[in-house]
Amino acid sequence: xxxxxxxxxxxxxxxxxxxxxxxxxxxxxxxxxxxxxxxxxxxxxxxxxxxxxxxxxxxxxxxxxxxxxxxxxxxxxxxxxxxxxxxxxxxxxxxxxxxxxxxxxxxxxxxxxxxxxxxxxxxxxxxxxxxxxxxxxxxxxxxxxxxxxxxxxxxxxxxxxxxxxxxxxxxxxxxxxxxxxxxxxxxxxxxxxxxxxxxxxxxxxxxxxxxxxxx
Amino acid sequence: xxxxxxxxxxxxxxxxxxxxxxxxxxxxxxxxxxxxxxxxxxxxxxxxxxxxxxxxxxxxxxxxxxxxxxxxxxxxxxxxxxxxxxxxxxxxxxxxxxxxxxxxxxxxxxxxxxxxxxxxxxxxxxxxxxxxxxxxxxxxxxxxxxxxxxxxx
Numbered sequence: 001x002x003x004x005x006x007x008x009x010x011x012x013x014x015x016x017x018x019x020x021x022x023x024x025x026x027x028x029x030x031x032x033x034x035x036x037x038x039x040x041x042x043x044x045x046x047x048x049x050x051x052x053x054x055x056x057x058x059x060x061x062x063x064x065x066x067x068x069x070x071x072x073x074x075x076x077x078x079x080x081x082x083x084x085x086x087x088x089x090x091x092x093x094x095x096x097x098x099x100x101x102x103x104x105x106x107x108x109x110x111x112x113x114x115x116x117x118x119x120x121x122x123x124x125x126x127x128x129x130x131x132x133x134x135x136x137x138x139x140x141x142x143x144x145x146x147x148x149x150x151x152x153x154x155x156x157x158x159x160x161x162x163x164x165x166x167x168x169x170x171x172x173x174x175x176x177x178x179x180x181x182x183x184x185x186x187x188x189x190x191x192x193x194x195x196x197x198x199x200x201x202x203x204x205x206x207x208x209x210x211x212x213x214x215x
Numbered sequence: 216x217x218x219x220x221x222x223x224x225x226x227x228x229x230x231x232x233x234x235x236x237x238x239x240x241x242x243x244x245x246x247x248x249x250x251x252x253x254x255x256x257x258x259x260x261x262x263x264x265x266x267x268x269x270x271x272x273x274x275x276x277x278x279x280x281x282x283x284x285x286x287x288x289x290x291x292x293x294x295x296x297x298x299x300x301x302x303x304x305x306x307x308x309x310x311x312x313x314x315x316x317x318x319x320x321x322x323x324x325x326x327x328x329x330x331x332x333x334x335x336x337x338x339x340x341x342x343x344x345x346x347x348x349x350x351x352x353x354x355x356x357x358x359x360x361x362x363x364x365x366x367x368x
Binding site for chain 1: 258261265347354358359
């Protein structure tokens with residue numbers, strides 16, 4: 001779900017950087033308002049590594065191949081730290097594996113980061129409930145799968161709006177339709193995975209989760 | 216006279232039979248040309264089947280020289296008509312890659328250039344990539360150590 005370099009016009013790419021910059025500024029301001037802003041940095045670093053590695057695990061779904069994104073999980077665990085973590089993860093993916101690209105880093109960060117913040121906001125709706133409560137489980141599932149679907153919608157929308165004349169629009173739309181089915185399945189997988197991971201962390205190391213207070 | 220008719224009949228049969236054989240004959244003309252073959256993959260091994268391919272010539276990166284689709288193995292071949300750096304765009308469902316293939320045609324040889332191995336080789340030898348990878352591993356080790364060694368309040 002990374003838009004590679006060369007597929008977007010400079011206007012959209014710079015717009016992506018501007019949007020990501022603004023959102024980063026907002027997130028950093030919210031982080032600075034916490035009691036100890038640096039306390040969550042090791043956790044953010046660990047989740048960045050998980051995000052970085054997850055994109056390398058490809059699940060074959062012929063004719064496509066999907067890979068885990070886990071931006072919903074990052075949003076739930078990291079809150080406003082999720083966006084800086086995603087930006088760093090995307091930067092490393094672009095530099096080390098040419099996954100995405102530096103030119104489109106801002107756009108890709110928005111595609112992954114905005115739904116991560118949505119996931120954080122979603123679980124905050126049930127902040128008084130423990131993760132083992134069914135209401136919170138449903139919210140967690142919606143957050144995990146919804147973040148992936150949100151990213152997929154942004155990605156597909158951008159892909160459709162940036163088709164160049166030399167490409168066959170019908171073929172690309174057909175491929176995007178098949179990809180959409182794949183993203184739907186991936187959303188279910190990520191939703192379930194998010195619920196399992198959050199419950200596991202709640203039972204093993206609950207202090208990792210910030211479900212009981214918003215930053 | 217009977218002999219003449221017999222000879223004529225056999226000749227006609229032979230001619231008819233030969234014409235039928237000619238009608239079913241297949242022919243292949245083999246020309247050795249300099250060709251470029253690319254292989255488009257998802258990840259390391261899954262081929263990008265039926266992905267759209269756009270080929271741009273060295274002197275014009277705006278006007279497509281050839282368009283097509285990859286086969287079931289994610290392969291696409293074209294025969295460049297001039298030397299230089301050719302640009303190839305492969306796209307499927309928003310994913311894809313743009314790559315550049317240096318072409319130097321040599322007569323009497325079939326030069327199949329696969330861009331992917333060249334690119335991978337190039338990526339592995341990229342010092343920036345190696346530096347970032349080393350720093351990332353160090354950063355990850357230090358971060359993990361700090362995280363697990365911190366005092367919980």
